[in-house]
Amino acid sequence: MRIAVFSTKPYDREALDSANLRHGHELVYFEPRLRLETAALARGFDAVCPFVNDELSAPVVQALAQGGLRLLILRSAGYNHVDLRATAAHGIVVTRVPAYSPHAVAEHAAGLVLTLNRKFHRAYARVREGNFALEGLLGFDLHGKTVGVVGTGKIGTVFCRIMVGFGCRILAHDPYPSAEAEAVGVRYVGLNDLFAAADIVALHIPLTPETHHLIDHAGLHRMKPGVMLINTSRGGLVDTRAVIEGLKSGRIGSLGLDVYEEEADLFFEDLSGTVIQDDVFARLLTFPNVLITGHQGFFTREALTSIAETTLSNATGFESGKGELYTVELEEVRGGAR
DSSP states (O other), rough: EEEEEEOOOOHHHHHHHHHHHHHHOOEEEOOOOOOTTTTTTTTSSSSEEETTTTTBOOOHHHHHHHOOOOEEEEEOOOOOOOOOOHHHHHTTEEOOOOOHHHHHHHHHHHHHHHHHTTTTHHHHHHHHHHHHTTTTOOOOTTTEEEEEEOOOSSSHHHHHHHHHHOOOOOEEEOOOOOOOHHHTEEOOHHHHHHHHOOOEEOOOOOOOOOTTTTTTTHHHTTTTTEEEEEEOGGGGGGHHHHHHHHHTTTTTEEESSSSTTTTTTTTOOTTTTTTOOOOOHHHHHHHTTTTEEEEEEETTTHHHHHHHHHHHHHHHHHSOSOOOOOOOOOHHHHOOOO
């Protein structure tokens, strides 16, 4: 198949080229994001392979369909950026990577917890300047603390196991309880009970209309004062303005983000020589108890290899009519698929 691959970086090309040795597709790489202005680049291709911040609204899908698109191969697990009603109307099959390395994201979330708690980032900067004072670096023992995990799919369950290893008590909320999580001592409770009891709240759920701004003013007021909030899933789960108010009031003791609801024009690019125009994001950066990484939770060698292989296997399966396809159906969204 001729596949147009958007939002590519050197590491994407390396992983996809390596996986393609087995599949033999024609991969054409485009560095720009997919949006209405760039959709014409995909004209004449059998398939398009977008990333998480590419735009796949109804107008973009229509433009791709007019260019002959038959298959949309997402190289991500989430699909909240795709108008599935539009793809269904145009008969475009949508596939995704449902699991690549749950350990990658779960370990990154645990890293945010450890760094925020023991302030490794601040200590590193101090020591580099010859400052060995400990004031302002006080943390707490993770052992014995209560961690609230919202979402216990593959990533959430791995995160639970990691935190159990630290001696934490784990409360979870998920409409589909995980037997594996329960086996390591996770207890499922209602969301309000989780918020009220947790010292650390970690989000591991997809972004759907039902979960949009799950963490808002009301949700924050149900949490313990000084709570640590971790989000490595999708930025839209968190109402950023509400979180800023929570930081100012002390309701949030520390915040770790690997995603941001308006990240599309920021993340995956080097903007060090420019002035960031997003005032809300800039405000977040002023807090000493906020740690933001640029959507790198997935970024391990193992995950990139798995993403590339599953992505191209989806293309091969579609072309040959054989093998398992990880498709996304409109009914999944209506049913709140995990």
